[in-house]
Amino acid sequence: MDFSTKVPRQRSESIVPMINVVxxxxxxxxxxxxxxxxxxxxxxxxxxxQLRMSEGEMAVYVSNDGMVRFDTFENDIAWQRLKGRIDAKTNVKLHVDASLPAPILAQVMAQFRTVGAANVEIITTAK
Structure with a gap:
């Protein structure tokens, strides 16, 4: 008869459940x-x-020197692509640089009218 106490072996920890959760x-x-x-x-x-959240569907970018970019297209090609995808109900997010001169911004806004965009929102930040 063996009356010695056996030390229970510790169960090894498994990290499989943690990996599943991750x-x-x-x-x-x-x-x-x-x-x-x-x-x-x-x-x-x-x-x-004021800060207001925009719900535009398309994003158009204008750099401080007036370069217009839509998706991967620039300037004239971007305007051609926009003309095919914009209707009067489409919301457009216009991301402009703060140092963009006002006459260039006015030209860009006029160009939006020619491609048929009625809802153009200029994205700003709060002061």
Missing amino acids: FLLLIFFLMTSVIKQPAPFELTPPNAD
Whole structure:
């Protein structure tokens, strides 16, 4: 007869449940996040007194020297692409640089009228 006490062996820890949780969180965040195309160039948005969330469907960028960019297209080609995709109900987010001269901004806004855009919102930041 053996009356000695046997030391119970410790169970090894498994990290499989933790890996499962991490992958589930990763899938959750990938499915719920909104993937947005980065700005094609550095912009400093103009300041505004009020902040209002925009619900535009398209983003157009204008640099401080007047270069217009839509998706991967620039200037004239961008305007041609916009003309085919914009109707009177389409909201357009216009990202302009704060140092853009007003006459160039006026030309850009006139060009939006020629392509058929009725709802153009200039994106600003709060002071």
